[in-house]
Amino acid sequence: MNLRVPFPGRPDTLRPLTSRAHWEAGRPEVWLDLDQAAVTKLHARLGPAAAEHRESAFYDTADLLLRRAGVRLEIVRHGRRGVQCVTLPPALHRRECLVHETDLADRMPDRAHLLTVLPPAVAAALDERPLERLFALRYTRTTAREPNHTPALEVVLDRGVLAVAGIETAFAELMTGDVGGGDAARAATALLDGLPVRLATEDRWERGFRIAAGVQVRPQRNRPVWVEAGATVGDAGQMVLRNAFEHFLRNLPAASLYGDVEAVHQMRVGLRRLRAFTSVFRGTVGDPFRAELEELQQLFAALAEVRECDVFLESTLPLIRPQQLQASERAAFEVTARLHRASALGALRRVFDGPDLARVVSALALRLQGDGWRDRTPRADLLAHVGAATFAARRIRTLHRKLVHARPERSDDLDGWHRARVRAKKVRYALEPLRSVYPRPASRLKPYAKALETLQEGLGLLNDLRTAADVVVRLVPEGERNAAVRAVAAALAEHHDACVGKLLRRAARALSQAEEAFPSPRQKVRAVAVVGRDHEAAHVARSLAAAWGCAGVKVGIEGAGDVACKKVLRLKRQAGRTPPRSLQRLLRVSAKRPARDADLVLLTARDHAAQGLVVLVGPALPGEAPASFRVPAPEMASHEAFAGHTEAALAVQASWQPLLFALEARLRD
Numbered sequence: 001m002n003l004r005v006p007f008p009g010r011p012d013t014l015r016p017l018t019s020r021a022h023w024e025a026g027r028p029e030v031w032l033d034l035d036q037a038a039v040t041k042l043h044a045r046l047g048p049a050a051a052e053h054r055e056s057a058f059y060d061t062a063d064l065l066l067r068r069a070g071v072r073l074e075i076v077r078h079g080r081r082g083v084q085c086v087t088l089p090p091a092l093h094r095r096e097c098l099v100h101e102t103d104l105a106d107r108m109p110d111r112a113h114l115l116t117v118l119p120p121a122v123a124a125a126l127d128e129r130p131l132e133r134l135f136a137l138r139y140t141r142t143t144a145r146e147p148n149h150t151p152a153l154e155v156v157l158d159r160g161v162l163a164v165a166g167i168e169t170a171f172a173e174l175m176t177g178d179v180g181g182g183d184a185a186r187a188a189t190a191l192l193d194g195l196p197v198r199l200a201t202e203d204r205w206e207r208g209f210r211i212a213a214g215v216q217v218r219p220q221r222n223r224p225v226w227v228e229a230g231a232t233v234g235d236a237g238q239m240v241l242r243n244a245f246e247h248f249l250r251n252l253p254a255a256s257l258y259g260d261v262e263a264v265h266q267m268r269v270g271l272r273r274l275r276a277f278t279s280v281f282r283g284t285v286g287d288p289f290r291a292e293l294e295e296l297q298q299l300f301a302a303l304a305e306v307r308e309c310d311v312f313l314e315s316t317l318p319l320i321r322p323q324q325l326q327a328s329e330r331a332a333f334e335v336t337a338r339l340h341r342a343s344a345l346g347a348l349r350r351v352f353d354g355p356d357l358a359r360v361v362s363a364l365a366l367r368l369q370g371d372g373w374r375d376r377t378p379r380a381d382l383l384a385h386v387g388a389a390t391f392a393a394r395r396i397r398t399l400h401r402k403l404v405h406a407r408p409e410r411s412d413d414l415d416g417w418h419r420a421r422v423r424a425k426k427v428r429y430a431l432e433p434l435r436s437v438y439p440r441p442a443s444r445l446k447p448y449a450k451a452l453e454t455l456q457e458g459l460g461l462l463n464d465l466r467t468a469a470d471v472v473v474r475l476v477p478e479g480e481r482n483a484a485v486r487a488v489a490a491a492l493a494e495h496h497d498a499c500v501g502k503l504l505r506r507a508a509r510a511l512s513q514a515e516e517a518f519p520s521p522r523q524k525v526r527a528v529a530v531v532g533r534d535h536e537a538a539h540v541a542r543s544l545a546a547a548w549g550c551a552g553v554k555v556g557i558e559g560a561g562d563v564a565c566k567k568v569l570r571l572k573r574q575a576g577r578t579p580p581r582s583l584q585r586l587l588r589v590s591a592k593r594p595a596r597d598a599d600l601v602l603l604t605a606r607d608h609a610a611q612g613l614v615v616l617v618g619p620a621l622p623g624e625a626p627a628s629f630r631v632p633a634p635e636m637a638s639h640e641a642f643a644g645h646t647e648a649a650l651a652v653q654a655s656w657q658p659l660l661f662a663l664e665a666r667l668r669d
Contacts, residue, residue, distance in 0.1 A: 019113060023096040024087070028245050030365040031200040032174045032358050038195045039159070039172055045191060046155060049144035054160075057136040058205060059109050061129050064213055069122045072205070073114065073131070075107050082107035086117050135164040135208035139171075145179075152182025153191065153366075162204055164211045173200055176362055178369045185288065185363040185372055197358045202253035219263035220250040222270070226436040233391045234374065234384030237281040240433040242368050244274040249361075256352050259345045261310045268303040271296060276429040280395060283383050286375040289367050295360045302348040308471050309341035316468045316492065324491040333488055340475045392434040393521035399427045400518050407511060411504055414466065420511065421459035428452045440519040447517040455510035462503045465496045 034042065043049075055077040060066045066073055070089030075082045082104040090097050100117040104110055109131050115123045139160020145153065154177040161168040174197065178184035202210070202217065210217055225243040227236045248270030254263035275293060278285045317334065325333075351357055367373040374384060403423040408416025428449070431438075435445050472489050 019117065020101045021117075022099055022101075024099050027369040028242055028249065028365045029175055030249070030362045031203065032192075032197040032362060033200045034157075034172045034174055034195070034197055036172075038197055039157070041195055042155075042157065042174065042191075046144040049142045049157075051140055051142050053138075053140050055136065055138045057107070058134050058208060059131045060134055060209075061126070062132060064209070064215070065125060065129070066122070067209060069119070069125075071118065071122060073109060075104070075109060077107060081105065084110050084113060086114060088117070088119070134212035135162060137162055137204060137208070152179065152184045153177070153187040154179045155191070162208055162211075164208055171204060173204065176366060178366045178372065180370065183288075183372065184370070185292070185366040188366055189359055189363050192355070192359045192362065195355065197355050198353045199252065199358045199361060201256045201352075206253065217253040217257060219254045219260055219266050220247070221266060222247045222273070225433045227388050227392075227433055229389065229437055231388040231437065232384060233281070233284060233386045233388055234371070236388040236391070236434065236437070237277070237284050237384070238368065238371070238373070240277050241274065241281075241285075241373060243433070244270055244277055245364060245368055248274065252352070256349060259306075259349075261314070264303055264306050264310065264348075268300070268307055271300050271303070272425075273429055276426050279426065280399075280430045284374055284380055286373060286380075289364070289373040292360055292363050292367070295356075299348075299351050299357060302344070302351045305344040306341060306348055308467070309337060309344060309475075311464055312468065312471045312475075313337055313341070316464060316471075317488075319495050320488065320491040324494070325487050329487060333485065337475050388434070389437040389439055392430075392438050396427065396430055396434065396438065397521060399423070399430055400514075403427055403511075404515055411508060412500075414462070414500075417459055417504065417507060418463065418466075420507070421456060421463060424452055424455050424459070424511075424514075428456060438519075439521045444519040448514060448519060451510050451514035451517050455507055455514060458503050458506045458510060462500065462507070465492070465499065465503075468492045468496070 057075045057077075059073045059075065072085075072087040074085045074087070076085060084102050084104055086100045088098045088100070100113070102110060102113045111131070115126065118126065137160065139158045142157040142159075144155050144157075156175045156177065157172070158174075159170075159172045161170050163169075176184070176188040176191070201207075206217070209215070223243065223246075225239055227239060231239075248267055251263040251266040251270065254260040255267050278290055278293060313334065317330075317337070320330070374380060403420065406416065406420040406423050408420070410416075431445070431449060431452070435442065435449075438445060469489055469492060472485060472492070
């Protein structure tokens, strides 16, 4: 775009300002640190590579105004000239970053261009404040494809220095990218097998800001994600899985560098949300993604060990009254707990530095960059194209029903309340990103979300008190337990007995409030009948029922073959008879004029059943006539071949896929 801005110092003169804007994909990227031995082995495994030298400098104010606003100002060197790149943060409804570029005669920032593209609030705060060069990156980027010449995997190797205040720090980092045409995650795992790699603690530009400004990396809470109204289940699943994965990655620097208490907690929450979302979007998430996620169990256990020590020191130990434990005994026990926490943190850092974690996290990032996280069956493809609003209505209602059924029969059943806590957590995790497409106003969801939050907090406190005794046992070995340990255990048991009744009553009240506040989604009931050759219509009907049942679509589906059509003819001659079962659901919705609807079903089936499959979509409201449309039938295998051979069954199921997509689009309209 062409803008016109005043010359500096000459307000009466205007000059043209050329700015190029483009979107950068907001996909998760994982960088791996390599040593010289790993670089040598990697070059031996890679094929032909292209090298490019890059140099860029980063600018900001002294108090990092742009960084706090999420804006990055970078000057990229091109010979004697430069290009100014201003990267703006993504909005809530999209993952891409907006980048504005302009050419520079020298390599100094163009303030006029910067003020033009910045958000108004940030531009007003910047005003005439000076910009400082904080650090520079000089590196060589080598790009190559996976050695077997498939276009599945792209390998990017950056080797160079980070220059801050005249001090240069060398780095060698590797990133793999999915360029389609194969299983990039499996190719990356094979490429990295045996290489001494580790997860990069932080991005090189984040490291530059931290060293130049002397600021400590802080833990990052989850960024809210909103699913757009017209999104499909595949779009929504990828969005929320990426959000949880990035939440986990953003807290790696603070947890690894400083062992920050909140960062460890947020990493654990990110992993827990990632695992919960694979359950929420079951039927769409593929088995390879689930298997790789299960390989993070060692990391989750190491995070849980550190987190249990933090909860004990910050929340549980202060509950013990002074008269229950002497000050000297409390201090000695606190020292023991902190030593155990330091040991658990050392084990966690060894997991961070291990090559196994680097390979697994890199594979997960590759699957989330594209659609490698999805299942490849035709049924899963149909589910991925279902509207997110329909999916959210049925899935949240199902999770709520499971939560209600988890209510213990006895108020003191702690195991039952633990199950209720887990299910409340799943409902809350599913509700956070899907509330924007849930078919009820946001004001109707607030009381329900508040009740779920109260329920989860109360049961979380109860769970911490239940596990406190086990934490005490793990903190101190059996041979070293003394009077202080016994005093702490006794005090915790007394506090648990005193608080358990209050917490359980609070949980029961919150669960009752959640039951009352749950907003039932508005749904239109549609009936569908598939008319065609007998075995053909039956298999298509079963496939539709299974796929939509997994997606949560409220649709009644029946297979009506030639025999059913003949029954309709016979029943027309015999007044007062009941229509066949395969057509009852279709006619039940519009019960005011069943005879007219039966005639329409009969005529449509008789005219078109011989030419292909006829799909009859029943009315959404009583009194409406059912609509119908015909899709040419695919070449079907014989009934015996279909029943006896799995490969033939899969081939026939794949041939139905265009029909399923067409019918799904018709129902959505």
